[in-house]
Amino acid sequence: MGWKQVKEEALVACRRHCCLCYLFKDIKMEVHHIVQRSEGGTDTFDNAIPLCFDCHGDMRSYDKNHPKGSKYTHKELKQRRDEFYSFLRDNPIWTAKGTPVKHIGQQGISKRDQALLDKVMNLEMTGNIIYFLKNYSFATPHEKRYNDYIHYFSESLEHSPLRFADSELNKLLEALISEFESLSRVVAQKTYPARGGDIHNRHYEVPSEYSSDHFDEEVGALDLQARRVCTIYDELVAVGLQKES
Template sequence: MAFSEKIKLEAKRKACFRCVICHKSFVEIHHIIPQAEGGNDTIENAAPLCASCHDLFGGNPNKRKQIREMRDHWFELMERRADGEINILEPIMEDHQNINMLKNSGVAIYHVVYEHEDFDTSANIIVKLLQNAQKQSPNQKRYLYLDIEGHKNSKGGFDHDMFELQKDFALGFLMQYFTKISMPLVGVKNNRLQRNDVPQEFKIFSDEELLIKKLKKESGKKHFIVYPSEVD
């Protein structure tokens, strides 16, 4: 069987009649898992795709997981748009750079933290590498490989700065902008679609009292990473 007209219309409405990959209009509903392999005709298996993205990726079994992630991400954005969280008057723009996330194998970003580097120095270097990767290879999957020389405490573990760099900065904040992060502490794969709206400016603060006053929140962390718009 094929998708019912009801399911087709539901999928198109959830996507605002746009391709979930490149956001182009004029879409057809694609089976993420083909019918020949047992794929059903429910909304969970439906992905609105334009003819170009369907031809490029629809028949590739290795792209199914990413197509599903892109679909879920786009459905969520369009739901927020309908609820007024996103400006509904702003036109939906086509984004052909999203194709890079499916078309390319990805970009590896490697940084060694030397013994003389503190938290601020290392964090700023990683941010610059992230920004350059997005600029030079827009929307391609990014993999961060972080190595650390020295920075051990008396018990053989990492000192405060390097523990915080890995746990709170890399995993707690930067993870959203990478597909996978590998560090001495742990290796983690992003369980959501990598974000590509990389801010052009980050601010890294180490004055706890200032940030408690500005952000009005309690925290025992030494450093905070925020967008400029989040601080008065």
């Protein structure tokens, strides 16, 4: 099989969605060699992954001599691609434009969507992170494990190739991913090991030595982003459970 035929089959398999950002890109797609030809890679379907221009650019821009960030491994690329191909095969109602729709007369949500909703809810229960964000202010020190759970929740959502076939749930999931990414980033930027804490730095805080205005500004940014996450999460769960009933 020549490379031209491999590219055609790969683009059909992904329905012209990028296998990393999952967006429908129409003609703005390229097929990337997972193992480059110069490194012994072959022109095979197993060695091909369809990517949009932006994600393909990331493959090419990584400088191994001056690394910044974490480069995709060959194994990760194949797993992300295969899971997304599987998702598309299991969700034939996914339209060509990437907007999930239901068949006329279909009620509720699919078993796959129910399983994904359960996965999101189970992620929350792992660290009770939504309960923490609803009932806690970053004005006082908190256990480091909550920072870890926030980052874990964010990475778990971002790296999962699964998306709802139901368009309303999918839109809410995308919003939740975006808000959790922002929360993870702002927590990493604005909280530090608590001064005077134990030697293992098990507590984090917004530095208390800040001026009152600066302290209030940092805490306000954290609490506001936490409320945004909770609002989207609650809406996603409420809509999902309503559709299940």
